[in-house]
Amino acid sequence: MKRLLFMVGVLALLAINIYCGGNSSTNPWGITTVRINLGETRTASPEQGGILKQTSVVPSNVAAIRFTISAPDMVTIQKVVTVAGRTTIIETFEVPSGLNRLFVVEALDESGNILYRGETIVNLDGRLVTLRIVLEATQVEAPIDLYISNVVNNEIDLSFEVNNSGNVAANNVLVFIILGGAESQTCQSFSLTVPAGGSVSRTLYSIYASYYKIIVDPLNTISETNEENNVECNWAEEVCSAPPPTNCP
Numbered sequence: 001m002k003r004l005l006f007m008v009g010v011l012a013l014l015a016i017n018i019y020c021g022g023n024s025s026t027n028p029w030g031i032t033t034v035r036i037n038l039g040e041t042r043t044a045s046p047e048q049g050g051i052l053k054q055t056s057v058v059p060s061n062v063a064a065i066r067f068t069i070s071a072p073d074m075v076t077i078q079k080v081v082t083v084a085g086r087t088t089i090i091e092t093f094e095v096p097s098g099l100n101r102l103f104v105v106e107a108l109d110e111s112g113n114i115l116y117r118g119e120t121i122v123n124l125d126g127r128l129v130t131l132r133i134v135l136e137a138t139q140v141e142a143p144i145d146l147y148i149s150n151v152v153n154n155e156i157d158l159s160f161e162v163n164n165s166g167n168v169a170a171n172n173v174l175v176f177i178i179l180g181g182a183e184s185q186t187c188q189s190f191s192l193t194v195p196a197g198g199s200v201s202r203t204l205y206s207i208y209a210s211y212y213k214i215i216v217d218p219l220n221t222i223s224e225t226n227e228e229n230n231v232e233c234n235w236a237e238e239v240c241s242a243p244p245p246t247n248c249p
């Protein structure tokens, strides 16, 4: 499920277990060993104090993980770890014991953009604790824009593509095709799903029509960044710029 959420770029990601050292982790200088696991599977057992099973993995588009540990009474600790194809990352930090240590974990792409981010505040006193940080997607989804391209009309067959330049799939996209010849006009319609950043090709066979007007989302049920590029038409200007019909038999 978490992996699915990653793929659609919507929500939560990694579960991170932070193990703050046991009896031997706090030394006389007030340093606590903190171990952070990303993507490691752990199984609950009484000996581990009821640590829950974690099965999430580091997603493939993450190039590096940046850890930042800070508090008002300590020097900030920062470390960037290259993922290099690994699905689990284990890092150990020596952190001054004390209250309210802020742990920030950021997942970066190859350009250094922050794809996912999570944080938690921990009191480090030497006792075993298990924490969970949920990383959430930081990038806003690109809104949908639908448009038509690659129209080919040889007056027998009509082919074209419906495109979606957003990063969210467009479902139930209605398309009207008005065809005109020497004597009549006809209208055809269908619905399709256009994947994020993708296109769908369609061909209408044996149309025997000289003129076409193709309208994507004619009833404007899908909000787009550009609502002005939804028509491809080879008719006269007054036909091409006319409002779309409200129904299409």
Ligand SMILES: [Ca+2]
Residues within 6 Å of the ligand: 145, 146, 147, 224, 226, 227, 228, 229, 230
């Ligand atoms: Ca559009």
Ligand SMILES: [Ca+2]
Residues within 6 Å of the ligand: 217, 220, 221, 222, 223, 224, 227
């Ligand atoms: Ca629209």
